[in-house]
Amino acid sequence: xxxxxxxxxxxxxxxxxxxxxxxxxxxxxxxxxxxxxxxxxxxxxxxxxxxxxxxxxxxxxxxxxxxxxxxxxxxxxxxxxxxxxxxxxxxxxxxxxxxxxxxxxxxxxxxxxxxxxxxxxxxxxxxxxxxxxxxxxxxxxxxxxxxxxxxxxxxxxxxxxxxxxxxxxxxxxxxxxxxxxxxxxxxxxxxxxxxxxxxxxxxxxxxxxxxxxxxxxxxxxxxxxxxxxxxxxxxxxxxxxxxxxxxxxxxxxxxxxxxxxxxxxxxxxxxxxxxxxxxxxxxxxxxxxxxxxxxxxxxxxxxxxxxxxxxxxxxxxxxxxxxxxxxxxxxxxxxxxxxxxxxxxxxxxxxxxxxxxxxxxxxxxxxxxxx
Amino acid sequence: xxxxxxxxxxxxxxxxxxxxxxxxxxxxxxxxxxxxxxxxxxxxxxxxxxxxxxxxxxxxxxxxxxxxxxxxxxxxxxxxxxxxxxxxxxxxxxxxxxxxxxxxxxxxxxxxxxxxxxxxxxxxxxxxxxxxxxxxxxxxxxxxxxxxxxxxxxxxxxxxxxxxxxxxxxxxxxxxxxxxxxxxxxxxxxxxxxxxxxxxxxxxxxxxxxxxxxxxxxxxxxxxxxxxxxxxxxxxxxxxxxxxxxxxxxxxxxxxxxxxxxxxxxxxxxxxxxxxxxxxxxxxxxxxxxxxxxxxxxxxxxxxxxxxxxxxxxxxxxxxxxxxxxxxxxxxxxxxxxxxxxxxxxxxxxxxxxxxxxxxxxxxxxxxxxxxxxxxxxxxxxxxx
Numbered sequence: 234x235x236x237x238x239x240x241x242x243x244x245x246x247x248x249x250x251x252x253x254x255x256x257x258x259x260x261x262x263x264x265x266x267x268x269x270x271x272x273x274x275x276x277x278x279x280x281x282x283x284x285x286x287x288x289x290x291x292x293x294x295x296x297x298x299x300x301x302x303x304x305x306x307x308x309x310x311x312x313x314x315x316x317x318x319x320x321x322x323x324x325x326x327x328x329x330x331x332x333x334x335x336x337x338x339x340x341x342x343x344x345x346x347x348x349x350x351x352x353x354x355x356x357x358x359x360x361x362x363x364x365x366x367x368x369x370x371x372x373x374x375x376x377x378x379x380x381x382x383x384x385x386x387x388x389x390x391x392x393x394x395x396x397x398x399x400x401x402x403x404x405x406x407x408x409x410x411x412x413x414x415x416x417x418x419x420x421x422x423x424x425x426x427x428x429x430x431x432x433x434x435x436x437x438x439x440x441x442x443x444x445x446x447x448x449x450x451x452x453x454x455x456x457x458x459x460x461x462x463x464x465x466x467x468x469x470x471x472x473x474x475x476x477x478x479x480x481x482x483x484x485x486x487x488x489x490x491x492x493x494x495x496x497x498x499x500x501x502x503x504x505x506x507x508x509x510x511x512x513x514x515x516x517x518x519x520x521x522x523x524x525x526x527x528x529x530x531x532x533x534x535x536x537x538x539x540x541x542x543x544x545x546x547x548x549x550x551x552x553x554x555x556x557x558x559x560x561x562x563x564x565x566x567x568x569x570x571x572x573x574x575x576x577x578x579x580x581x582x583x584x585x586x587x588x589x590x591x592x593x594x595x596x597x598x599x600x601x602x603x604x
Numbered sequence: 605x606x607x608x609x610x611x612x613x614x615x616x617x618x619x620x621x622x623x624x625x626x627x628x629x630x631x632x633x634x635x636x637x638x639x640x641x642x643x644x645x646x647x648x649x650x651x652x653x654x655x656x657x658x659x660x661x662x663x664x665x666x667x668x669x670x671x672x673x674x675x676x677x678x679x680x681x682x683x684x685x686x687x688x689x690x691x692x693x694x695x696x697x698x699x700x701x702x703x704x705x706x707x708x709x710x711x712x713x714x715x716x717x718x719x720x721x722x723x724x725x726x727x728x729x730x731x732x733x734x735x736x737x738x739x740x741x742x743x744x745x746x747x748x749x750x751x752x753x754x755x756x757x758x759x760x761x762x763x764x765x766x767x768x769x770x771x772x773x774x775x776x777x778x779x780x781x782x783x784x785x786x787x788x789x790x791x792x793x794x795x796x797x798x799x800x801x802x803x804x805x806x807x808x809x810x811x812x813x814x815x816x817x818x819x820x821x822x823x824x825x826x827x828x829x830x831x832x833x834x835x836x837x838x839x840x841x842x843x844x845x846x847x848x849x850x851x852x853x854x855x856x857x858x859x860x861x862x863x864x865x866x867x868x869x870x871x872x873x874x875x876x877x878x879x880x881x882x883x884x885x886x887x888x889x890x891x892x893x894x895x896x897x898x899x900x901x902x903x904x905x906x907x908x909x910x911x912x913x914x915x916x917x918x919x920x921x922x923x924x925x926x927x928x929x930x931x932x933x934x935x936x937x938x939x940x941x942x943x944x945x946x947x948x949x950x951x952x953x954x955x956x957x958x959x960x961x962x963x964x965x966x967x968x969x970x971x972x973x974x975x976x977x978x979x980x981x982x983x984x985x986x987x988x989x
Contacts, residue, residue, distance in 0.1 A: 506981075514918045518894050595887050599882065599885070
């Protein structure tokens with residue numbers, strides 16, 4: 234499979250691009266919900282439109298009513314989301330959550346709502362300020378015919394709006410993932426606005442009782458379920474980061490062609506040309522690595538996991554460079570809320586932390602390579 | 605169809621690639637450069653070249669009438685994959701293949717193609733590149749080597765520098781000034797001639813690595829037949845730029861060829877007690893594996909005619925900077941073992957010499973700064989200068 238988009242994928246990109254620059258535009262979505270103090274941080278009407286466009290069914294098999302497409306296609310939508318900073322449940326609900334439920338009984342319960350753009354799902358993994366899925370402390374004890382969950386989670390994206398939250402907890406049989414429904418007794422949800430105006434949540438579980446059928450897959454089989462969710466989530470976040478970085482670069486390069494100082498366009502200065510060209514190079518490499526990770530995941534290739542770590546790390550660093558250079562090259566107005574470039578910086582920061590930052594991914598790669 | 609092709613290729617390689625030619629390349633002597641005075645290290649090296657050349661597979665995607673294999677891009681990729689799968693060596697290192705050939709295919713006359721390309725494909729003529737001059741480095745188009753029209757021949761006088769392997773090459777492809785009065789880009793022609801011509805001399809340049817891959821090359825009243833200009837007279841800059849694109853592709857791949865998938869894996873013991881260096885190496889591995897994907901994408905896009913014409917500059921810039929970073933880390937991970945310059949233990953300072961050699965990667969074929977300038981102007985379309 235060549236490492237570029239085929240004709241169908243290019244068509245999908247074009248339609249995702251026109252949708253996000255129209256309905257998903259910054260003024261219409263991000264600034265609107267931010268400035269109105271929305272407790273969800275996104276619009277439910279837009280989520281419905283995502284469903285009408287077919288986006289929410291990309292990763293769902295045709296037998297389950299979806300489009301049966303892959304991570305390449307999900308990434309196409311995410312790159313456009315990144316370019317427009319469109320707030321939506323897409324990454325966690327339609328990508329990570331859908332991937333986690335693949336092949337499990339629970340997909341019958343939750344896929345229809347995702348397909349319809351009605352259900353919002355969340356993923357509760359992190360327990361401290363950094364992503365450490367290898368060291369989950371939260372416990373799930375057998376209780377009645379189900380389990381009792383105790384512990385706490387943080388950085389649960391859309392956790393305050395979620396109809397269902399996938400919760401990673403340790404059992405005597407090993408790591409297990411539970412689909413916990415909204416309003417469960419003993420579950421305390423504190424919505425927290427993040428730097429990019431999205432809403433995360435801190436969750437506290439005080440002996441929350443769940444039925445046995447809330448288990449995703451098998452008891453003790455959570456590692457594989459979590460791996461599916463995180464591979465999809467990391468690859469998706471990488472694609473969104475490529476979009477964030479690319480838009481920040483485009484905006485900045487345009488600015489260099491308009492702004493005059495010392496009687497010339499600042500884009501004529503070699504100091505800025507070289508930095509822009511380096512940034513271009515980094516983003517191109519990040520895009521290639523991300524597409525490679527998506528293709529390998531879609532093939533079920535054994536090399537996919539290492540490539541996912543590479544893609545998340547590389548896209549994170551390239552996007553980080555793009556937003557930093559973006560603000561710096563815009564000068565004073567880059568620091569103003571009125572200009573959009575600062576919004577890209579905030580989104581980049583959140584996406585870099587989500588599902589493990591570049592340092593985490595590099596460490597993970599090193600372990601996979603045996604050092 | 606392609607499955608059948610893959611099977612055929614696999615079977616042919618299994619039968620025809622000698623076991624010695626599946627060993628990793630250890631040093632320069634393991635590489636075969638062909639040429640009139642070709643020195644083969646062993647029978648296997650010669651047999652491997654002859655067998656591949658007979659099928660046109662030294663240049664699988666060139667047309668068969670010019671000595672190529674006539675393969676499609678997809679078939680070429682399969683051949684490369686199957687060669688990589690068994691660790692088959694490149695049968696022929698050649699500036700004729702990587703640089704001159706593509707320029708001849710695009711700009712050469714039919715007679716030139718029929719004459720020169722099959723010789724290149726078979727490795728019969730070893731070529732060198734006469735581009736840089738003492739006063740024309742990054743500003744290549746200011747070159748001054750004089751080429752006068754003497755009616756029945758050209759007369760060439762001047763000096764080139766950084767001519768790779770000029771002392772070992774049979775022929776040179778050379779940029780010369782045919783119209784000193786024209787604006788600098790418009791008076792240049794692209795000339796081919798025999799290095800054995802009277803008046804050509806070379807002097808190797810000793811580098812910091814202790815080796816001499818480059819020469820100074822002198823032309824003193826060298827007579828060249830009139831039909832050895834490629835493209836139109838005074839239009840050589842177009843050919844030169846096109847060829848540079850291919851040179852940059854070749855250099856950008858240097859950081860990848862035959863390299864282990866993970867640098868860290870090769871130094872696992874050294875890194876175990878050194879968390880800060882391990883982190884640097886892990887970040888490098890991220891960059892290197894990501895760049896490998898970029899190289900794959902670049903080749904796919906190139907073959908499909910989708911690559912931006914200035915994308916080789918980006919590949920050259922990123923690939924060479926990466927290769928320099930790799931060798932800095934190799935030196936750091938190997939510590940004082942890698943400082944030994946002559947001992948047998950260090951294979952005569954192999955690591956240190958390679959490390960020093962890589963410093964030229966971001967200078968030769970257009971410096972990193974030249975590439976960044978090209979990206980800024982031609983891809984990002986930034987104004988000025």
